[in-house]
Amino acid sequence: MPAEANTRIMPPALPEDTPRAIVAHHSTGDRIFRGTLRASGWSVFVITGLILAFLIARAAKAFRFMGVQFLTTSSWVTLSPQHFGIAAILPFGIMIALIALIIAVPTGIAIALYISEYAPPRLKRSLIAVIDLMAAIPSIIFGLWGLLFLEPRIIGFDSWLGRHLGWIPVFNFRQNTSVAADYAGSTFIAGVVVSLMVIPIVTSLSRQVFSQAPQGEREGAYALGATRWGMVRTVVLPFGRAGVIGATMLGLGRALGETIAVTLIITPAWDFNFRVLQAGSNSIASRIAVDFPSFPQGGSMGLSALMAAGLVLFAMTLIVNTIGAIVIGRSRSGLATAD
C-alpha cells in the first residue's frame, strides 16, 4: 500500500525540459538578400553622415574666420569687411516656427480628433485624402497664396492687434500706425503661412495615434456613462499624448526648415526683436535661398558662411526631429504599426 502511494507521488524521472533552440538556417540566396536589405536600410545613416561631413567641411572656413562670434553677430556681411553671424536669423526663424506651432498644433489636434472620432465613416476617407493633399501642396504655392492673398487680408487684423493689444509685449509695436507697409512681411504673417504647412504633419501623425486607441477602453468609457467628449478626454487623448508630442516636434522641425514660402513673404531684418507684428523678419533657410546666387564660386567666404548657417539649421532640426521620432516610437501605440 505505501509502496503504491510512493509510486503515485513520485513520477518517473524524466529528462529535464530544455527549450529547443530554433536556429533558422538561411540559404545563400537569403543571406545575400538580407544583406542587401540591411545595407539599404543603413544607407540612411550613411546619407545623414555624408550630409554632416560635407557641410562641416565646407563650413570650416567660415567657422575659422568668425569663431564664437558666429553665434553672437547679428549682421550678415560676407563681402569684405566680412562680419556675419546667426544671432539675428536664428532667433527670428525660431519665432516663426513657434508662431506656426501655436496655430498649427491645436488646429491639427482638432482636425485629427474630428477625423478619428467624430466624422462619419464615409467622410473619414475623403478627409484623410484632403489632409494628404494639403501635405502635397507645394510650398511655393503656399508662398504665392501667403504673399498675394493672405497678406493684404491679414494686415487689417494685424494693425488692429497692434493698436489695441499693443500693451501685450509680443504685440507691441514701434509706432502707433495703421500704414499697411509697417505690418507687411512680418514674423507673424510668415508664421501663419508656415502653420498651414505644419498642420498636415501634426494632423496625420496624431490621427494615426488616436485611431489606435483601444476599442475596449472606449466602450468602457461609454459604458460608464461618458459623453463622446468625456471618452475622448479620458481615453483617446491620454493614449495619444506621446504621439501628439512627437508630432509637434516633427512639425517644429518642418517649420524651422521651411524655405521658399518664408523667403517670399518676409522682408529681411537684422535686429532681432520680439515684436512679431512689425515688418521684417528672417530665417536661416531663407537667408541661404536669397544669398546663394551671389556666390557662384566654391571657395568664397560667402558660400562657406551659408554652409555654416545650413549646418546649424541641419543640426538643430536633426536633434529636434530625432527626439520627436523617438518619442513617437516609444509611445504605447508606436507609429511602426500604424495603418
Next chain:
Amino acid sequence: MAADTETTQTAAPEPAADTPLRLRTVTAEGVLTLAGAAAGALGLDWVLYERVLPFSGVLGFWVSWYALFLVLYTAVAALQWDKLSVRDKFCSVAFTTGGLLATAIVIDQVAYTLVRGWAAVKFPRFFTQTMADEGPLSPIQVGGVAHALVGTLEQILLGTALAVPLGLLAALYLAEVGGRAARPVRTLVDAMTALPDIIAGLFILAFCVLTLGLPKSGFAASLALAITMLPIVTRASEAVLRIVPGTLREASYALGGSQWRTVLNVVLPTARSGLATAVVLAMARGIGETAPVLLVAGYARGMNTNPFHGWQTSLPLYIYYEVTSPVPDDKIRAFGGGFALVLLVLVLFTIARRIGGGAPGELTRRQRRRLEKQDAARQIEAGQRLTNSGAAEGAEA
C-alpha cells in the same frame, strides 16, 4: 408555489422595452441652436466690428465671428442642456470646424492658384513657349512654361528612379528583416522626413557640385529631389508592407519558399497597389520642391531637354523667379506656372487614390469586375461540360 407566483407578479412590473440608444441623432433643438448661434454671432459681429469698435479687414471679421459663435452657442446650449452635454456639444462643434477649416484651406489654395493662373493659361501658347524670347516689356501672350514643364517631368522621373529602389529596399529591411537593429534606422528615417528641404540642395551642392565637379544641371536637381523623397518613400512603403497579413508569408514558408522568394512572389505582389500609391504620393511631394533645386539646377530661360548637361528650370523654380521679378506681367506668369504645378500635383494625387488607397489584397472596382467576369465564364464552361458529358452518357446508353 403560490407564494412564488405572487412575488413574481408583484415584484416584476412590465420591464421597459430595450430601445437602442442612438448616439448620433439630428434633433430640431440641436440644429436650431447651431443655426441661431451662427446667425446671432453674425449680427453681433457686424454691429461690433463695423459700427462699435474700429476694426478692419475681412479676416478679422471672420475670426471674431467664429469666437462670438462659440460663445453664443455655449450660452444657448447652457440654457437647455446640462453641463456635461454642453461641454460635449461645444467640443463636437469645435472639432467639426477644424475639419471644415482644413477642407476650406485646401480648396482656397487650389482654387486661388487656378483662378489667378487662368489669366496666363487662357492663351494655349503658354504651354508651348519658353521664356527665351520674352523681355521685360513683352505682353503676357509671349513667354510660357514649356521648358519648365519638361524640366520638372525629367527631374521628377529621374529623382523617382533614384529614390524608389533604395527607399523600397530600406522599407523591406524595416518590415521584413526588422529586429532590434532596425529601430535606429526607423527613427532616423522618421527624423529625415522633416529634413529642411534646402539642406538637401546644400548637400548636393557641397558634395556633387563643388567636390565631385558635377556641373549644375537637371541631374543634380534630381539627386537633391531623391534625397528629399527617399525618407517619404521609405516611411510610406513600410506602412504598406506592414499590413500584408503574416499568414500569407507563413503559407509561403510552409511551402518551402525562401525569404527572398516569399518577398518577391508573395509580399510585393500583395502590396503592389499600396506601394504604387506610396510612390506616386512621394512624387506629388517631390514635384513641388523648390528649395533643393534652387541651389543646384541653375536657371535657364530657354528649352533644355538634356538633364545631364546645362542649366534646367523646373516649375517651382520658374514660379519663384517670376514672382520675385518686379515686372507686373511676371506675377501673372507665376500664377500660370502655379496653375500647371497644382494641376500636376492633383493629377498625381488622383492617380494615387485610384490605384491604391485600399488595404493590400483589397481589389479595385475594375479588378473585381474582371474577376466576376472570369468567374461567370468559368461557370458557363463548367455547365457546358456537364451537359456535354450528360449527352455523351445518354449516347452511350
